[in-house]
Amino acid sequence: METLLYVLGILIMLVGLGLSIGLHEIGHLVPAKLFGVRVGQYMIGFGPRLWSRRFGETEYGFKALPLGGFISMSGMYPPSKETGAAKGVFRTLVQDARSANDETIADGEEARSFYRLPVWKRVIVMLGGPVMNLLLGILIFTILASGIGLSQGTTTIASVSECVLPAGSTQTECTADDPAAPAAEAGILPGDVLVSIDGVPIETFADASAIIRDSPDETLSVVVDRDGEQQTLQLTPVAAERQVVDAAGAPQFDEDGEPITQEVGYAGFGAQVAFVQQPIGTGTEMAFQQAGAVASMIVTLPVRLWDVGVALFTDAERDPNGPLSVVGVGRLAGEVAATDAPVLNRMVVLLNLLGALNIALFVFNMIPLLPLDGGHIVVALWDGVRRAWARLRGKPAPAPVDATRLVPLTVVVAVVLIAMGALLLIADLFDPVSLFG
Structure with missing residues (x-):
C-alpha cells in the first residue's frame, strides 16, 4: 500500500507539472493567435513525437520528454538577408538559426510573423507564459490559505x-x-x-x-x-x-x-x-514571498550547485532547501503521499509543492537571457528603445533587431541549463533530499 501511495504521489506531481507546462504554453498561444501570428505547433515535451493532431493551421501534441514545452510561431526574427556559406562554428550556428527561422515564414504570410508585431504585443505574448504560472501559483496558494487554511x-x-x-x-x-x-x-x-x-x-x-x-x-x-x-x-x-x-x-x-x-x-x-482560514489576499502574499525566495536562490545558484556537487561526491549532507530537479520534486511528492498522516495534511503539502513549482517556473523564465522568455522580452524592449530613439532624432525606423546574432550566447546558456539539470537529476537519483530524514 505504501508503494502504491508513493507512486500515486509521483503521478500527481507529474500531472500537475504537465498541467503547469501546458498552461504556460497556452499563455503564449492565446495572445499570439489573438494578435494574428501564425502558430505552427503547440507541443508539451521535447524529443520524439508521441501523439499529435492538427486543428486548423496549428499542430497540437505531446513529445517523449516532459521537461518543458513550446509553441512554434512564424518569424520569431526578421528573415535573413545574408547569402553564401557560413564559416566558423558561431557563424554556422547563426546561419542555421536564420535558416530555421526563415522556414517558419509561410509564403505570402510574412505579415503574420511575430517580429512584425508592435513591441507591446511581443512583450505580451512572451509574458503570457510566465504570468500564467504566476496566476496558477497564486490560485493554488489562495486555495491553501483561504480555502483549506494554514x-x-x-x-x-x-x-x-x-x-x-x-x-x-x-x-x-x-x-x-x-x-x-x-x-x-x-x-x-x-x-x-x-x-x-x-x-x-x-x-x-x-x-x-x-x-x-x-x-x-x-x-x-x-x-x-x-x-x-x-x-x-x-x-x-x-x-x-x-x-x-x-x-x-x-x-x-x-x-x-x-x-x-x-x-x-x-x-x-x-x-x-x-x-x-486566512484573508483572501494571503495566497497572493505567499506567492510573492515564494517568488522572492526563488529569486534569492537563483542569485546564489552557482554556490548552491557547487554544494550539490560536493554532497554528491562526498559524505556531506545536501541542503534540504536547495535546488531540485523534476525527479527530486517527484520523490518528495511520493514521500508525502506515502506518509502516515491525515489525507488533508498530505494534500496540503502536495499543493504547496505544486504552487512553489509554478512560482519557480515564473521566476526562472523571467531571467533576461535567451532562450528563456525573459530574453525574448529584453530583445523586444531593446527594439522598442531603438525605434523610440530614432523617432526622437527624426530618423527612419531602424530594421528589427536580429536576435539570431545572439545564438552563440543562447547556445552557451542552453548548455549551462542542460549541465545544471543533469547535475540535479543525478543528485536526486543517487543523493536525494528527504523531507523525513
Whole structure:
C-alpha cells in the first residue's frame, strides 16, 4: 500500500507539472493567435513525437520528454538577408538559426510573423507564459490559505506541562525537584480556550505566546472559556533562557560560535493545531514571498550547485532547501503521499509543492537571457528603445533587431541549463533530499 501511495504521489506531481507546462504554453498561444501570428505547433515535451493532431493551421501534441514545452510561431526574427556559406562554428550556428527561422515564414504570410508585431504585443505574448504560472501559483496558494487554511496554533489549550525542565535537557519526565510549570500552578487545563491575557483579547496562540515571552516573573490575569463559562486565572510566567532564532527559525550564534540566548517568559502549555482560514489576499502574499525566495536562490545558484556537487561526491549532507530537479520534486511528492498522516495534511503539502513549482517556473523564465522568455522580452524592449530613439532624432525606423546574432550566447546558456539539470537529476537519483530524514 505504501508503494502504491508513493507512486500515486509521483503521478500527481507529474500531472500537475504537465498541467503547469501546458498552461504556460497556452499563455503564449492565446495572445499570439489573438494578435494574428501564425502558430505552427503547440507541443508539451521535447524529443520524439508521441501523439499529435492538427486543428486548423496549428499542430497540437505531446513529445517523449516532459521537461518543458513550446509553441512554434512564424518569424520569431526578421528573415535573413545574408547569402553564401557560413564559416566558423558561431557563424554556422547563426546561419542555421536564420535558416530555421526563415522556414517558419509561410509564403505570402510574412505579415503574420511575430517580429512584425508592435513591441507591446511581443512583450505580451512572451509574458503570457510566465504570468500564467504566476496566476496558477497564486490560485493554488489562495486555495491553501483561504480555502483549506494554514496550520497554526489555535486559542484552545492542548496540553499543560507539569513542571519546568532545564533548557537543553534531554529529560522527559518530571521529578520531585523540578519546579511546577506556571500554567499548571495557575489551574489552566487542556480544553480551555484563551479569551484574554492581561486585558488583551487573544485571537491566535501567537498573540498569547508574545505576551507571555515579554512578561517573565510578572503576574498576568488570564481569562479562559471552560465548558461555556469564563474563568479568570492568575498566571506568572517564569524567566527561562532560550536560544535566539531568526525569522526562519534557525538558531543564532555569536562571533565565538556560542549560541545567543535571551531571557523570556515561560508558562508551560501548548495549543491545539488546526487549519485556520486566512484573508483572501494571503495566497497572493505567499506567492510573492515564494517568488522572492526563488529569486534569492537563483542569485546564489552557482554556490548552491557547487554544494550539490560536493554532497554528491562526498559524505556531506545536501541542503534540504536547495535546488531540485523534476525527479527530486517527484520523490518528495511520493514521500508525502506515502506518509502516515491525515489525507488533508498530505494534500496540503502536495499543493504547496505544486504552487512553489509554478512560482519557480515564473521566476526562472523571467531571467533576461535567451532562450528563456525573459530574453525574448529584453530583445523586444531593446527594439522598442531603438525605434523610440530614432523617432526622437527624426530618423527612419531602424530594421528589427536580429536576435539570431545572439545564438552563440543562447547556445552557451542552453548548455549551462542542460549541465545544471543533469547535475540535479543525478543528485536526486543517487543523493536525494528527504523531507523525513
